[in-house]
Amino acid sequence: MARNKKAEKGGLNLNILDFFVSEKYFLLFVVLGIIVAQVSVGYGQAAMWVGFFFAAYAAVANDSIQSLGTFIESNSKRKWWVLWLFVGSIFLVTVSFSWVYFDGDVTYQRLLDDNGVTKYPHPENFSFFQIIAPLVLLILTRLRMPVSTTFLLLSVFSSDSSGITAVIGKSLSGYGMAFILSFLIWYFSYNLIKKYFKSRKTHRAWTIVQWTVSGSLWAVWLMQDGANIAVFLPRQQSAWQFAIFAGTIFLGLGLLFYQRGDKIQKVVSEKVRISDVRAATLVDFTYVLLLIYKLFISTVPLSTTWVFLGIIGGREIAVSLARNKLGNRHKKLSLKMIGRDVGSALIGLIISVTLAMGANEGIREEVNKLFFNWF
Numbered sequence: 384m385a386r387n388k389k390a391e392k393g394g395l396n397l398n399i400l401d402f403f404v405s406e407k408y409f410l411l412f413v414v415l416g417i418i419v420a421q422v423s424v425g426y427g428q429a430a431m432w433v434g435f436f437f438a439a440y441a442a443v444a445n446d447s448i449q450s451l452g453t454f455i456e457s458n459s460k461r462k463w464w465v466l467w468l469f470v471g472s473i474f475l476v477t478v479s480f481s482w483v484y485f486d487g488d489v490t491y492q493r494l495l496d497d498n499g500v501t502k503y504p505h506p507e508n509f510s511f512f513q514i515i516a517p518l519v520l521l522i523l524t525r526l527r528m529p530v531s532t533t534f535l536l537l538s539v540f541s542s543d544s545s546g547i548t549a550v551i552g553k554s555l556s557g558y559g560m561a562f563i564l565s566f567l568i569w570y571f572s573y574n575l576i577k578k579y580f581k582s583r584k585t586h587r588a589w590t591i592v593q594w595t596v597s598g599s600l601w602a603v604w605l606m607q608d609g610a611n612i613a614v615f616l617p618r619q620q621s622a623w624q625f626a627i628f629a630g631t632i633f634l635g636l637g638l639l640f641y642q643r644g645d646k647i648q649k650v651v652s653e654k655v656r657i658s659d660v661r662a663a664t665l666v667d668f669t670y671v672l673l674l675i676y677k678l679f680i681s682t683v684p685l686s687t688t689w690v691f692l693g694i695i696g697g698r699e700i701a702v703s704l705a706r707n708k709l710g711n712r713h714k715k716l717s718l719k720m721i722g723r724d725v726g727s728a729l730i731g732l733i734i735s736v737t738l739a740m741g742a743n744e745g746i747r748e749e750v751n752k753l754f755f756n757w758f
Contacts, residue, residue: 406525409525413518413521413522416437416515416518416521417515417518419433420433420434420437420511420514420515420518421511423509423514424508424509424510424511424514425508427507427508427509430508430509430514431509431615431616432615432627433514434509434513434514434516434517434615435612435615435616435628435631436631437514437517437518437521438516438517438520438536438611438612438614438615439612439628439631439632439635440517440521440635441517441518441520441521441524441532441536442517442520442532442536442608442611442612443612443632443635443636443639444521444524444639450600450601450604450608450670450687450691451470451597451601451639453597453663453666453667454466454470454593454597454601454663454667455640455643456663457593457660457662457663457664458660459643463640463641463643464637464640464641466640467636467637467639467640467641469594469598470598470601470636470640471633471636471637473598473601473602473605474601474605474629474632474633474636475629475633476602477602477605477606477609478605478609478625478628478629478632479629481606481609482620482625486619487617487618487619487620487621487625488618488619488620489609489613489620489625489628490609490610490613491606491609491678492682493606493607493609493610493682493684494610494613494614494618494684495682501618502541502549503537503540503541503610503614504540505540505614505616505617505618506540509615510539510741511741512539512738512739512741513539513540513615515738516535516536516539516738517536519535519734519738520532520535520536523535523727523730523731523734528727528730528731530688530727530728530730530731530732530734531554531686531688531689531728531731531732531735532608532611532686532688533550533554533608533610533611533684533685533686533687533688534547534550534551534554534686534731534732534735535731535734535735535738536611536612536614537550537610537611537614537684538550538735538736538738538739539735539738539739539741540614541739547735547736547739549683550683550684550685550686551732553677553681553683553684553685553686554685554686554689554690555689557673557677557685557686557689557690557693558689558690558692558693559693560673560690560693561669561670561673561689561690561691561692561693561694561697562693562694562696562697563697564669564672564673564694564697565666565669565693565694565695565696565697565698565701566697566698566700566701567697567701568665568669568698568701569665569697569698569701569702569705570701570704570705573701573702573705573706574705576661576662576665589660589661589664590660592664593660593661593663593664593667596664596667596668596671597663597664597667599671600667600670600671600674603671603674603675603678604674604687606678607674607677607678607684607685607687608684608687610684611684612628612632613628616628666694666695666698669694670690670691670694673690673694674687674690677690688728689728692721692724692725692728695721695724696721696724696725699717699720699721700717700718700721702717703716703717
């Protein structure tokens with residue numbers, strides 16, 4: 384027994400060492416990023432651009448699982464630059480329209496409340512916690528944790544706790560709606576889907592349909608989550624600021640497709656037959672319908688990560704219940720995956736509130752009062 388414990392301890396130490404060796408360049412980047420963040424604090428323009436570049440890479444890398452994950456997975460045999468140019472072109476058209484129509488605002492007014500007042504003011508001096516928030520997101524992404532970029536990045540800019548609670552409320556309702564809708568679609572249509580999706584070969588028309596649905600999803604996602612990156616920049620961007628904003632993310636998308644989604648893509652790849660173009664299209668279609676609905680009922684930002692996890696979770700549970708021949712094994716695996724994904728999202732929420740408390744004294748006082756009222 385003692386020998387087994389010693390072996391386990393030795394194996395754990397070896398795994399930790401392997402992690403540091405395999406991730407040495409990433410860890411070096413994080414350390415240098417923290418140093419740059421600390422140095423840039425107090426220099427408004429410098430801090431703004433440092434935070435933006437961190438956020439652009441972190442948000443695109445983490446959110447690939449929602450808006451682009453199924454698209455990447457089901458088109459794994461296609462050249463990466465073809466996928467990049469398709470998605471990148473949609474990005475440029477979508478943000479350009481918002482920038483022109485809303486007089487310099489690239490977020491489709493996601494940073495305003497329903498009365499046209501911002502709950503996420505652009506600071507003259509950025510705090511250390513605001514700048515490192517994207518680095519925290521990068522670390523969680525590296526650990527394959529599908530956390531909400533909306534919670535993590537917008538919470539540190541919120542002027543008061545209502546800016547956080549409003550997002551949480553809208554996101555939780557989005558998760559519930561997504562889970563139920565996805566479950567109903569896949570459970571009651573499973574036999575029909577199984578019958579017509581049985582063949583591995585697909586008609587060419589499915590590819591056209593999927594690219595249309597995925598392109599629509601990507602555009603609507605940008606209308607919702609573009610605010611997570613643009614929150615570091617002025618609410619009304621000048622021409623040169625917009626050029627840097629659009630150019631940086633466009634090139635970042637190229638890197639994302641070159642890496643085929645990187646480590647976070649496993650969250651999608653491990654799901655049941657999600658690489659099938661027909662299954663991927665059905666998932667994306669459900670997703671885009673919910674995002675369109677949520678987009679027009681309120682300007683309050685929404686965690687699209689939670690909506691995506693609801694769709695994937697509802698699908699996994701529905702398929703596991705419908706596939707009786709696999710018994711309880713698949714059900715347990717599905718519950719385990721869903722629990723892990725939701726647990727990761729909750730961890731991200733806790734970290735988001737912690738960073739917001741560090742960045743904003745008002746939020747810190749409100750949370751402390753709430754804590755003492757409970758206990």
